[in-house]
Structures are given as C-alpha cells and as structure tokens.
Amino acid sequence: MGYKVRFVNPDRNYQMIKREIDEAYFEVMSKGDLIDRQHLRSFEENLAVFVGTKYAVGLNSGYDALHMSLRAAGVGLGDEVIVPAHTFIATCSAVVNVGATPVLVDVAKDFNIDGDKIEEAISDNTRAIIPVHLSGYMADMPRVMDIADKYNLVVVEDACQSLGSSINGKGAGSWGLTGCWSFYPFKILGGYGDGGAITTDDPDVALFATRMRYNGEDRETGEYHGHGFTCLLDNLQAAFLDVKLRYLxxxxxxxxxxxxxxxxxxxxxxxxxxxxxxxxxxxxxxxxxxxxxxxxxxxxxxxxxxxxxxxxxxxxxxxxxxxxxxxxxxxxxxxxxxxxxxxxxxxxxxxxxxxxxxxxxxxxxxxx
Ligand SMILES: Cc1ncc(COP(=O)(O)O)c(C=O)c1O
The missing domain is CATH 3.90.1150.10 (Aspartate Aminotransferase, domain 1)
Structure with a gap:
C-alpha cells in the first residue's frame, strides 16, 4: 500500500546529501578503488574516533561483526554464550554458527537484557555474554561488565542499533572486547546495501579481523594466517558511510x-x-x-x-x-x-x- 508516512525514506535522505554522495561515488569509480582502499581506511579511522576506540575494522554486515568477534575471542564448541531473548536473530545465529550454545535471558522494561537475570543463566561452560543495545538505548553496561569480571566472561556488544548512544559519556561499542555495528540501509548510519564493522581497543582482535575478513590473508605479505572469510566492507560503501557519519x-x-x-x-x-x-x-x-x-x-x-x-x-x-x-x-x-x-x-x-x-x-x- 502507498503509505502517507513511511517508516524510513532512503530516497529522501539521499536527496539531502546528494552532492557529497555523488562526489564520493564518482571519485571511487573514476579511480577504480573498489577493494581495501583509502576510503575504507578513512571511514575506519573516523568510526573509531566517533565510538571512542583505538580501532575499527570494516566488515560486510552486523552479523559478520558478531561472528568475527566470537571467533577472535576463541568462543566455540562446548561454550555457552548469554544472549537476550528479545533481539534480532543474528545475535543468536552468530553464537550457533561458531559451534557454541546460546543461553537466552529475558529482557527488562527497556527491551534490553535484564541484569537481574544474567547470573542465574551462567554455568561452568559460559564463556561470553552479548548484551544488545536495542533501538538506540544501551543495556546496563556497568552491571554487565561487573558480572563479566566476576565470572571472567568475554563481552561482545551488539551495538548494531545504537551508534552514538552512551552511558555517562562512554560510547556504545567501547565497553566490551568488541562493539559490533551494522550499516544495513535502515540503520541510523545506513549504507546502500549491507555493511558492518567491529570496534575494539585490542590490537590482536583488530589484526585478526583484518586478516580473516580477507580469507585469512595478510595483504602485505600474502601469508595466510588461518582459514578466513570473504566479508570485507566495500570501499564504495565505506566512502558513502564516511559522508553520512559527518551528518550523524x-x-x-x-x-x-x-x-x-x-x-x-x-x-x-x-x-x-x-x-x-x-x-x-x-x-x-x-x-x-x-x-x-x-x-x-x-x-x-x-x-x-x-x-x-x-x-x-x-x-x-x-x-x-x-x-x-x-x-x-x-x-x-x-x-x-x-x-x-x-x-x-x-x-x-x-x-x-x-x-x-x-x-x-x-x-x-x-x-x-
Ligand atoms: C540488534 C542487531 N543485531 C545484529 C544485526 C545484524 O546486522 P546485519 O543485518 O548488518 O547483519 C542487526 C541488524 O539488523 C541488529 O539490529
């Protein structure tokens, strides 16, 4: 049906910033800079500054960011990972797809994981917790970090819906081992197709993701450091996202x-x-x-x-x-x-x- 008021208007949003988006397009296309070029680096640097982390690594989707984070943390077979019962399915699927078992926890009135119910879901096999910051509002990260410290758990933040939010000035995506981002078109920072990233302060995690997104290869030496994936953020998408990040x-x-x-x-x-x-x-x-x-x-x-x-x-x-x-x-x-x-x-x-x-x-x- 033709809606009077649409949920989002990507076409109208494009008109608002058309000149800069078109410039970015023509620059990338005329140089032929499609894979792993300077627009990707620029966007990664700007994203890291925006979030408040040392590194950002551009990936193909928010799902890839979650998946890569769990792999970087060494989460796998036999491990349990705590996830909220109310979230987008990708949070949970990333856990299943590294061979671990998701353990669901109910949410509170703010739609985010209920801090009072996390500890009862922890077992000897629990390795990680993925708080999701739903709809632009962060989960209770001081509480989640305390619990994670107490039980020695890895924290991977699913921040796909919360770029720019914070608690006491500390940005979403800068609390856990990684923050996971989606640039799906209808996100607050949306590309023109799939896109994602992780943010992290850990140089080893950043290096792992940088190699694994490109089939495990170190792009400078050509050495393969493991069996990886093809999940690099396109240089063209990065150029668009870099423009939009300035407006965010x-x-x-x-x-x-x-x-x-x-x-x-x-x-x-x-x-x-x-x-x-x-x-x-x-x-x-x-x-x-x-x-x-x-x-x-x-x-x-x-x-x-x-x-x-x-x-x-x-x-x-x-x-x-x-x-x-x-x-x-x-x-x-x-x-x-x-x-x-x-x-x-x-x-x-x-x-x-x-x-x-x-x-x-x-x-x-x-x-x-
Ligand atoms: C909370 C949450 N987690 C994960 C994802 C997955 O992101 P993507 O669609 O980019 O894979 C999304 C996006 O839809 C999301 O909203």
Missing part, C-alpha cells in the same frame, strides 16, 4: 527532537508505554521509537490502515521458531512485549507535518 550528530539531534514531540503528544495515553526511561547518564539516540500498545495488533493495524508505516518487531519471539532449535526457558517480559511492540516512524528525513499526522493517527485509535 545532527541527525541524532533531530531524532531526539522527534522523540520529545512524540512524548509531549502521547504521554497522556495510559494504554501506551513510551520509550523514555529517565535513567541518569543513559543517552537514548532513538534508532527506533518503539512503543508498547496494550492493544497490540489492533493498534498497529489501525496505523497501517490509516497510512502510517510501522514495524512490529518482533511479534513472534525468535526462540519460538521451530527451525532454530532453541530452548524456551520461559521469558515473560519478552512474551508480553512481543504482543505489544510497535515502532513509529523515526528518521532524520521525516517532516514535522508527517510527525503530526502520526500523532493524530495514534490519538484517533484511542478516540482522542
């Missing part, structure tokens, strides 16, 4: 303004839980503006029927998909929020009129 701070400001407008206009609706958590030091950058509506599908269908494109990730929790063979230990919060989640349009290119239309449509559902 302004785009985050715009997202916060939109979130504030939604809050002002919708906080009187008692059947609607808004994503404002008021936790001192926690900075929300609103990759997504995910509300919980008591009326679940009726609410999201009303919005769609009236021309507002929304996302309902995820109505069916991933551990309920039989083909994945996962263990459902009972996750009441995930079950409850899965029935209720609905992400409203939130992006840097949306107009004020469109936001007002979303608000009007939400309010009309409640007869207001």
């Amino acid at each position: 701070p302004d785009w985050i400001v715009r997202r916060k303004q939109i979130a504030e407008r939604y809050r002002q206009a919708l906080s009187d609706i008692t059947d609607l839980l808004l994503p404002h958590y008021e936790r001192p030091g926690f900075d929300h950058i609103y990759q997504n503006y995910t509300v919980r509506a008591k009326q679940g599908n009726d609410f999201s269908e009303h919005l769609k029927k009236n021309g507002v494109e929304v996302l309902t990730q995820f109505r069916k929790p991933y551990y309920r998909h039989e083909g994945l063979g996962l263990v459902d230990r009972g996750f009441p919060e995930t079950e409850a929020l899965s029935r209720e989640v609905c992400s409203l349009p939130m992006n840097a290119e949306i107009t004020d009129e469109e936001i007002e239309y979303v608000i009007k449509t939400v309010r009309s559902f409640y007869g207001l």
Whole structure:
C-alpha cells in the first residue's frame, strides 16, 4: 500500500546529501578503488574516533561483526554464550554458527537484557555474554561488565542499533572486547546495501579481523594466517558511510527532537508505554521509537490502515521458531512485549507535518 508516512525514506535522505554522495561515488569509480582502499581506511579511522576506540575494522554486515568477534575471542564448541531473548536473530545465529550454545535471558522494561537475570543463566561452560543495545538505548553496561569480571566472561556488544548512544559519556561499542555495528540501509548510519564493522581497543582482535575478513590473508605479505572469510566492507560503501557519519550528530539531534514531540503528544495515553526511561547518564539516540500498545495488533493495524508505516518487531519471539532449535526457558517480559511492540516512524528525513499526522493517527485509535 502507498503509505502517507513511511517508516524510513532512503530516497529522501539521499536527496539531502546528494552532492557529497555523488562526489564520493564518482571519485571511487573514476579511480577504480573498489577493494581495501583509502576510503575504507578513512571511514575506519573516523568510526573509531566517533565510538571512542583505538580501532575499527570494516566488515560486510552486523552479523559478520558478531561472528568475527566470537571467533577472535576463541568462543566455540562446548561454550555457552548469554544472549537476550528479545533481539534480532543474528545475535543468536552468530553464537550457533561458531559451534557454541546460546543461553537466552529475558529482557527488562527497556527491551534490553535484564541484569537481574544474567547470573542465574551462567554455568561452568559460559564463556561470553552479548548484551544488545536495542533501538538506540544501551543495556546496563556497568552491571554487565561487573558480572563479566566476576565470572571472567568475554563481552561482545551488539551495538548494531545504537551508534552514538552512551552511558555517562562512554560510547556504545567501547565497553566490551568488541562493539559490533551494522550499516544495513535502515540503520541510523545506513549504507546502500549491507555493511558492518567491529570496534575494539585490542590490537590482536583488530589484526585478526583484518586478516580473516580477507580469507585469512595478510595483504602485505600474502601469508595466510588461518582459514578466513570473504566479508570485507566495500570501499564504495565505506566512502558513502564516511559522508553520512559527518551528518550523524545532527541527525541524532533531530531524532531526539522527534522523540520529545512524540512524548509531549502521547504521554497522556495510559494504554501506551513510551520509550523514555529517565535513567541518569543513559543517552537514548532513538534508532527506533518503539512503543508498547496494550492493544497490540489492533493498534498497529489501525496505523497501517490509516497510512502510517510501522514495524512490529518482533511479534513472534525468535526462540519460538521451530527451525532454530532453541530452548524456551520461559521469558515473560519478552512474551508480553512481543504482543505489544510497535515502532513509529523515526528518521532524520521525516517532516514535522508527517510527525503530526502520526500523532493524530495514534490519538484517533484511542478516540482522542
Ligand atoms: C540488534 C542487531 N543485531 C545484529 C544485526 C545484524 O546486522 P546485519 O543485518 O548488518 O547483519 C542487526 C541488524 O539488523 C541488529 O539490529
């Protein structure tokens, strides 16, 4: 259906920065700089500075970033890795695909892993924990790091949805052994196809990923240091992402303004839980503006029927998909929020009129 307000507008976003994106394209194409060239290095340097780490290594996707991180940490067969029960499936699949066993933990009211429930999931085989910073709001990293220290666990941050967020000024992706990033087109920093990266302070991890993304090869000596993968971030994508990274701070400001407008206009609706958590030091950058509506599908269908494109990730929790063979230990919060989640349009290119239309449509559902 033709929506009046789309969830994201990549075409409109392109028009906002067309001149610089086109320049980047023509520069890369006219030089023929396609693989592992200076645009990739430049983007990696700028990303590392933005996140607050020593290194960034460009990869093909957020999934690759998670997978590579677990391999760099030596996680494999016989190991258990703690992951949240509410996340994008790639968090869990990366664990399975290195031969380890995911152990799911329920989330809290902020959609992130529940710090009170982590320790009961730890066994003698637990090697790592992957906190996910969902929708632009970080998991309780001081708590996660304390638990990881206590049990000697590796921390891999799935920061794919939270570029630019922080706790007490320390950026997402700079707490764990690695931060994992996705530049999937609809992310806050989205490319024009798949893309990803890890950030890290550990030179060995950075070197491992730099070799393994290129089939294990050291590009200078030609030596293979192990059986690797083909999962390098394209130089062209890196050139585009480098342009967009310069705009990101302004785009985050715009997202916060939109979130504030939604809050002002919708906080009187008692059947609607808004994503404002008021936790001192926690900075929300609103990759997504995910509300919980008591009326679940009726609410999201009303919005769609009236021309507002929304996302309902995820109505069916991933551990309920039989083909994945996962263990459902009972996750009441995930079950409850899965029935209720609905992400409203939130992006840097949306107009004020469109936001007002979303608000009007939400309010009309409640007869207001
Ligand atoms: C929380 C989370 N983890 C991992 C990923 C995987 O990223 P990609 O799609 O780039 O593989 C995504 C992106 O969709 C995500 O949102």
